[in-house]
Amino acid sequence: MPKIVVLRYGHRLVRDYRITSHACLVARALGAEKIIINGNKDQSIEKSVKSVVARWGGKFLVEFAESWKSVLQEYKKKGYFVVHLTMYGKALEKEAKKLREKKKILLIIGSQKVEPAVYELSDLNLSVTQQPHSEIAAMAVALDWIFGGKELSKKFGNAKIKVVPRGKGKKIVRM
Amino acid sequence: MPKIVVLRYGHRLVRDYRITSHACLVARALGAEKIIINGNKDQSIEKSVKSVVARWGGKFLVEFAESWKSVLQEYKKKGYFVVHLTMYGKALEKEAKKLREKKKILLIIGSQKVEPAVYELSDLNLSVTQQPHSEIAAMAVALDWIFGGKELSKKFGNAKIKVVPRGKGKKIVRM
Numbered sequence A, B: 001m002p003k004i005v006v007l008r009y010g011h012r013l014v015r016d017y018r019i020t021s022h023a024c025l026v027a028r029a030l031g032a033e034k035i036i037i038n039g040n041k042d043q044s045i046e047k048s049v050k051s052v053v054a055r056w057g058g059k060f061l062v063e064f065a066e067s068w069k070s071v072l073q074e075y076k077k078k079g080y081f082v083v084h085l086t087m088y089g090k091a092l093e094k095e096a097k098k099l100r101e102k103k104k105i106l107l108i109i110g111s112q113k114v115e116p117a118v119y120e121l122s123d124l125n126l127s128v129t130q131q132p133h134s135e136i137a138a139m140a141v142a143l144d145w146i147f148g149g150k151e152l153s154k155k156f157g158n159a160k161i162k163v164v165p166r167g168k169g170k171k172i173v174r175m
Helices: A015-029 A043-056 A068-075 A092-100 A114-120 A136-145 B017-028 B042-054 B068-077 B092-101 B115-121 B135-147
Strands: A003-011 A034-039 A061-065 A081-091 A104-109 A123-128 A159-165 A173-174 B003-011 B034-039 B061-067 B080-089 B104-109 B123-128 B161-162 B170-175
Touching: A003 A015, A003 A061, A003 A068, A003 A136, A015 A034, A015 A081, A015 A136, A015 B017, A043 A061, A043 B123, A061 A068, A061 B104, A068 A081, A068 A104, A068 A114, A068 B080, A081 A092, A081 A136, A092 A123, A092 A136, A104 A136, A136 B017, A136 B135, A173 B017, B003 B017, B003 B068, B003 B135, B017 B042, B017 B135, B017 B161, B034 B068, B042 B061, B068 B080, B068 B104, B068 B115, B080 B092, B080 B135, B080 B170, B092 B123, B092 B135, B104 B135, B104 B161
Parallel strands: A003 A034, A003 A104, A034 A061, A081 A104, A081 A123, B003 B034, B003 B104, B034 B061, B080 B104, B080 B123
Antiparallel strands: A159 A173, B161 B170
16 A cells, blocks of 8 residues: 655645644544645644544654645655645546555645646646545545555554444543 | 435534535535535525536535434434444444445534434444544545445536546636
């Protein structure tokens, strides 16, 4: 399975707090290794994600970067295949097989209007349906297809708490 | 493929605007027929979803309901199988096959803390990973598994605009 780093393009303080928080938690839960947030450095997000990692385990990282372009160029040099999620891109269901064969992927998700250079500099523009919806949903479905569903049962090391799946109610085990 | 209606539990004006908007657009894009928003009646959301439907096509509906319990009971009577998405439920990857055989599903997604009665009255509590993340992502992945990926290439009738998927840039066709 490829190693995946998510780049969140254009985070704005306050306005994007909930959506970017969702993006971080989804990236972690569905098997990405790290999220790089481009835009305003938002310590409340960093803090809340770190607190999830401390309790729920794993090694997920949050970083901030002022320039998305520098991140993209740096990861290209490191051998990452750069995928930009956009409703205008090629269909996920046709591209997933090729993506599963990549070793390392930088997955870019937008927020407000994305500059044309993101389309140009990415190795692949990829769509999860050609309909307007949500970058959170698009990322989730893309990660699930690239990881072939195996991420759904991923184990997170060093967890302090763990859910035991059940039909009714809630069961948490403290380790 | 089952017919799916989404029930958004506990929408709050302003605070939940973006997340509930994402929920509506994801439900539509990934093949649900309708979303019922339980909580504050939010005409700005209704307006923006209707405008997407008018331009991008299909027959997706938005409704509001004051009582989630009445909706749940009404849909049970109509023969819907009620699925509540929660990180505490049974794993999607183990339940998906059974769900694909259902004719009609009411899919409940939470927002703020969900009452215990939702767990009790649902036919199935279902988890998309047992990790904390996002109801938008959980719904997207659940719809994708239940529809077996076929929803990704769904055609929307009466669309005024349509995207032509491509490697670079944006191409929209006006019909």
